[in-house]
Amino acid sequence: MVSDSMTASCLCGTVRISCGKQAGPAAYCHCADCRKCTGSAFNVSLAFESDSFQVQSGKIGTFMKNADSGHELTRHFCLNCGSPLYTSSPKHPDRVYVKAGIIDQPTRVRPAYQSWTQSKVEWATIDPLLPSYQKGRP
Numbered sequence: 059m060v061s062d063s064m065t066a067s068c069l070c071g072t073v074r075i076s077c078g079k080q081a082g083p084a085a086y087c088h089c090a091d092c093r094k095c096t097g098s099a100f101n102v103s104l105a106f107e108s109d110s111f112q113v114q115s116g117k118i119g120t121f122m123k124n125a126d127s128g129h130e131l132t133r134h135f136c137l138n139c140g141s142p143l144y145t146s147s148p149k150h151p152d153r154v155y156v157k158a159g160i161i162d163q164p165t166r167v168r169p170a171y172q173s174w175t176q177s178k179v180e181w182a183t184i185d186p187l188l189p190s191y192q193k194g195r196p
């Protein structure tokens with residue numbers, strides 16, 4: 059594994075993750091489900107390759123729900139402190155979407171676009187110059 063791989067951890071610190079190979083840029087998501095599961099105005103996540111993604115410690119719980127897109131999404135969280143950790147989907151088994159806020163190297167996170175702006179709340183204004191998509195990125 060490359061030495062500059064990002065790592066991630068939860069609030070209580072029992073979950074430790076080696077993120078592996080990044081598979082896509084970080085992005086904002088304004089969908090209502092992301093608001094609920096983060097408890098904040100929007101979600102920021104980054105895609106990593108499932109093959110190189112490794113949970114190294116901690117106990118993880120899951121919750122499955124169909125997303126606005128109609129696809130099944132499984133949300134993974136720390137069973138001890140409840141921190142949201144990452145999302146997986148049978149539609150993209152080769153990808154894991156890690157919540158940007160749990161990354162231990164936050165300065166390396168650079169969101170490249172925003173999606174689901176049709177669900178955006180007024181109190182979530184971010185860089186208007188970023189590419190925006192009303193729904194998911196096509």
Ligand SMILES: [Zn+2]
Pocket residue numbers: 068069070071072073136137138139140141
């Ligand atoms: Zn925890």
Ligand SMILES: [Zn+2]
Pocket residue numbers: 087088089090091092093101174
């Ligand atoms: Zn979302």
